[in-house]
Amino acid sequence: MIVAISIGAVTVPVGDVWAIVWHHVTGAGTPPDDPALDQIVWRFRTPRVVLAALVGAALAVSGAVLQTVVSNPLADPIVLGFSYGATLGAVLVITLGGGAALAGLGVSAAAFAGAVVAGALVFALGQRRGRLAPTRLVLAGVAVGYVFLSATSFVQLQATPTELRTVMFWMLGSVAGAQWDQIPTVTVVVLLTTALLVLFGRRLNVLLAGDESATALGVDVNRLRAVLLVLSALLTGTVIAVAGSIGFVGLMIPHLVRLTTGADHRRLLPLTALLGAVYLVLVDLLSRTVDRPNELPLGILTALLGAPFFLWLLRHNKGLD
Amino acid sequence: MKLTVDRLHVTLDRTPILRDVSLEAHKGDIVGLVGPNGSGKSTLLRAVYRSLRPAGGVVRVGDDDVWTLSARTAARRTAAVLQDATGDTTGLTVAGIVALGRSPHHGLLGRDGAEDRRAVEEAIDHCGVRAYADRDYASLSGGERQRVLLARALAQSARLLVLDELTNHLDIRARFELLNLIRATGITTLAVLHDLDLAARLCDHLVVLHEGAVVAAGPVLEALTPGILRDVFGVRAGAGRHADGVIRITYDAQPLAHDRAAGRRR
Helix, strand or coil: CCHHHCCCCCCCCCCHHHHHHHHHHHCCCCCCCCCHHHHHHHHHHHHHHHHHHHHHHHHHHHHHHHHHCCCCCCCCCCCCCCHHHHHHHHHHHHHHHHHCCCCHHHHHHHHHHHHHHHHHHHHHHHHCCCEEHHHHHHHHHHHHHHHHHHHHHHHCCCCCCHHHHHHHHHCCCCCCCCHHHHHHHHHHHHHHHHHHHHHHHHHHHHHCHHHHHHHHHCHHHHHHHHHHHHHHHHHHHHHHHHHHHCCHHHHHHHHHHHHHHHCCHHHHHHHHHHHHHHHHHHHHHCCCCCCCCCCHHHHHHHHHHHHHHHHHHHHHHHHHH | EEEEEEEEEEEEEEEEEEEEEEEEEEECCEEEEEECCCCCHHHHHHHHHHCCCCCEEEEEEECEEECCCCHHHHHHEEEECCCCCCCCCCEEEEEHHHHHHHHHHCCCCCCCCHHHHHHHHHHHHHCCCHCCCCCEEEHHHHHHHHHHHHHHHHHHCCCCCEEECCCCCCHHHHHHHHHHHHHCCCCCEEEEEHHHHHHHHHEEEEEEEEEEEEEEEEEEHCCCCCCHHHCCCCEEEEEECCCCEEEEEEEECCHHHHHHHCCCCC
């Protein structure tokens, strides 16, 4: 992370970065006496790297949980419609303009609301006679996603070119706008929710045995699904709200960890969080260095870098045959 | 532990599936549940392992109605090996699958202790799956998988075992091996079996279900009379004890033409 902070449009020596961060965190030590450097490191890059780590961890964990909850290896926050809900919320606020911002809702708040609405819809449509059936949930998610997507497209048609650029950038995701005041909330939600999900690890494992077997193993399958859906919608909603819709992390990272260390959720979830965090910090680092001083949206790079590696792993893993 | 099913009625989608079903399995008994497809066998099992709430009547494991127990408490008493596809794609190892059996013994904060490890090790040894304990479950043969699922059920340390078609699709040797494993546990067992010959070998008592009702029950030879075999299963056959003490069923391959329509639903 320190290295990621040091590299950017201006490269700061790793030692200086360490001194500045250390000084701000503990109040001790003597940082280099350069206000510009301090600005770059502490005010801009540090929150950005911290946010990238949080977003990566959250998306990856929520993908891992959703894949088990709906017994579908393709599931992630996008397939279940959460991301499209958030996108619609954000795009509405961007195009209606800051002045018209729905009753004082910012882009982040609107995106969060969108994700929660999408989650609630999927939840309501995914059940039949009080049972949450996996296939039904996935189909409901895909359908809800399409509705939100077409609504988003319609809103985009009404937008001005400047607004469109903002919308595009938001839809592809970025942590460039990271500010310190966002960090505490996001940190608390991501850490607490992830910790809670890890506690559910044993029951997530039981869910792998199939619904009837899980019931016979003492798990209330329906209630467990509901709780896990709510937690993962909360997790995704929180990070999409601040970083936009970033694809592929939620799908790929969990599979990477499963393929290498197995599917026991008590180990899978913490490792997934860690790898997701590292991955997004790296991707963000690349996004601001490959084309300095311009920035690329994260969504472009996550898939561009991740997909080939993922395919390589698929071909070389015998466990899937 | 004793199992009592008392005047059970179960309805699915407003269709009555079980009507006034009663049966008992005493401590250590192996009771076989037989009947043609669609007779309600799996539904009865679901009521026993507390997956399906009955419309009437009661299922007691020990002295308690299973619906007065929490899901976890019920699962500490009753373990089940079922037909649902324990995933080919789970990514869990054999030991990981067996360890699932310990989950009813833990709340959210529970961690595995010595007791859990002992139960898992014992189950692995009892079912002879030690040799492939570290392999991926998906890489096992059908017979190996069923042994693993049985080990998971034993790791649950339950006192009633519910088995749904445990030996389906297995070769003859694997079937006999599994039967011997079940016998050796000494746990009260309620087993759905398709193969009447296996049922006759394994079980102390049989309960014959037909269209959601019990039509015969008792020791094997009393339950599988030629009349029941003809009317319920639609075959001309007889069950008899052979010189070696084993009960076998002899079939006449000629189907009963009129019974196709009358007796069988599928």
